[in-house]
Amino acid sequence: MTRAKIAKTLLTLPLLSAQLLACQPADGQNPAQPGQPGSLKTLSAPSAAELQSLRSSELPEANTRFALAFFGDLLNETPRENVFISPLSLSIALSMLYQGASGETRQEIADALRYSGLSEAEINAGNLTLRKRLQNSGKGVTVQIANALWGKAGLSFNAGFLSRNQAFYDARLEALDFGSATAVARINQWASDNTNGLIPKVIEEIDPMTILILMNAIYFKGDWSEPFEASQTQERSFYKADGTTLEHPMMQRYDKFRYTNNTDAGFEAVSLPYGEAEETEMILLLPHAGKDLASLRDQLTPENWQSWLSSLRSRDGSVTLPKFKLKTERQLNDTLRRLGMVKAFSEAEAEFDSLLDNSPLKAYVSEVKQDAFIDVNEKGTEAAAVTTITVGATSIQLPQEPFEMVLDRPFLYAIYDRATESLLFMGALNSPEL
Template identity: 40%
Template sequence: MNRQKFSDAKENFLQRRYGVSLGRRYALAAASVVLFSVLGCSQVESNKSALAQSSLPQPETPLQKKTLNPDTRIVESSNKFGFKLFSEVLKDDKGENNIFISPSSIAIALAMTYNGASGSTQQAMAKTLELQGINLPEINSSYAAVLKQLLENPDAKVQLSIANSLWANQDVSFAPDFLKRTQDFYQAKVSNLNFKDAAASNIINNWVKENTKGKITKIVESIEPYQVLFLINAIYFKGNWSNEFDKSQTAQYPFYVTSSRRKQHPMMSQEGDYRYYESKEFQAVSLPYGKDGKISFYIFLPKQSSNLKAFYQNLNVENWEKWMTQFNKQKGFIRLPRFKTDYEVTLNDALKNLGMEEAFSNKANFSGMGKNFAISQVKHKTFLEVNEEGTEAAAATSVGIVATSLRDEPEPFRMIVDRPFFCAIRDNQTGNVLFMGSIIDPQ
């Protein structure tokens, strides 16, 4: 492939792949996608056998045999990163839109990506993800243990599923250690696919559909010629309230979007015993799911003398942990809206502002995956529905990776036309060469 054809192909691909603004219209469910888009014709070092073996059923590893105790630092780092990221996302919003993100989905997707990072890129990601002081084996084993604990839920009223998969172009491979860590610690299904086959995207989408209870039917619209790997995390949650709301008590009440703008909205009402906390600035309540209340829905309502903007100024992981210790059982009455919302955001700027700028640049070092990779785009989608029965929620995170060597700008050239030359006039739309000639002695 000559340089000009490649340059044209790359430009067209980037315009088509990343030039479209995002909409907020995705359906309920969750899928975190790590998309590796390699823009180039050079072959990545072949290792088909490792991928082929990884896609087959594997014997039980020592990791699976022993009981894993999660490092509490992993949960703390995920939460701290989540609050920081939420704060960054808020900066770009004028308070007119619903914002709903899944820190766990984003953290898991970036933790898997972190396994391929090296050098200063790894250090920058560690700072952003609040992973400083935790080495990679500790990070992976702790995530494995956290995922195991999250999925250990005998409560029939609560469903939580988390699944990971890695889909690789059968003509390309990545570092075997990277693949093995993804499989061993994140329990990823590893498979080879012929990305040139039109059915490849359907195979991936069917896996996502199955692991999101049919709520997301398509996460991969199409597989571009330069893409070599999809690393996907799917999360789905559905929980029934420990005490469901009586539908007959749901009625239209005013909801104040702003102090001067109100609308009539269906509101659910209930009274009972709740874990409750009240400060000078806000009221807060915990609504549990299932029989044991392992998972709860927390609502923080700024008082009329305050507002959400003031609340967000105090929203950080330190205050959150302090607030969590202040809840006490108390009788009360609650009225809250029945609602459904979805949200989508590109996280590039937020992550750069949090210290990960190098990971998006030509200086990025993802040598743990292969050579000359950088993150091109991080997208996040969520959905939340709250009704009388309970809550259904989901999230999707997509991390795109490109080959940095193909983004390097060539050295400036010098062309001195001081001798006979050939020239042509071409219609670039049709490709027709309208004129051509040899200029030996310009007059």
């Protein structure tokens, strides 16, 4: 039996906070009032009609295209580093920002998110149904999604921008004195509260020109449908991309798994499901010996992704997987530019005419940043992410031999919800850490 070595890819779940910057408030027009921004809350499960509408729309495919393009760009930028991101969190946060954009800036945000062909109504209704479904994932799986708007006290924000974000994203505006230490503490506390303490700090200070901060937080906790036995965890070698070897705790389990060995594409893949329903899963992709993560990165197309998922079949076998715990922080400005969102970052060309009321100020995005955390162990997975966007102004199978999949060299992984075809997290593991 061929012994497959581990290759690790980190999936990061971003919590997106968008900071929109301008210079002076417009008097008397929907001024920011004290309020309570969105927080973790219970959403009722979507109706059968809502779920069918989501599945028949172009939003799931658009989200997949965005997730793979986003992840592929980061893999290309940092090929030998651990990567962990949440495409879903970033897309939700950018969808909130989209509500205040206009002209070519609005179109570029839609293009970057691969939303071409989708109306604003379809985007907003689809994202609401998506949150309802994910936040009702069944026993053994917890997904919590929260959104918030933090506005500079005294500024006047567009009523439509505020109402759409509240109606579809549960994001309500809270006015803050951005020059005070209490504002920083308030925002960081919100991030901590909405990620179960996994991400306690997302900002150190707030730029004086900041007028608005949009935030999305996603928290995930999934128990393996069948846990790994702690007694089977042993120190084993992990072969890093730079050629060095690391002795690291490796979990092992023998069981039936949904598995495939794709000789044409040059990798093995296995699904590790979470919870009783087993609709949310971690997908692990391990390049064949002699191949690296770049060989998979270049094949990460939506068509291939769906084909690979469809090829998974139930097989007896063993999976050896490193325990790991990662914390990442990454600025995403350049990545989003490469995905087509260019004008939003330009002081001269950005158009956010639906953000402020009757204001002479010109807003632009100054930074998009994502903080993320993941912990994978014998019991399951816990993950969270915060993305911050700052806007400034100015069938039957024949019996087969059991497989053995040992993830002891760099690999890719993803946490995937089959019911909504959503990539919650994606990652590349080049060097496991605890």
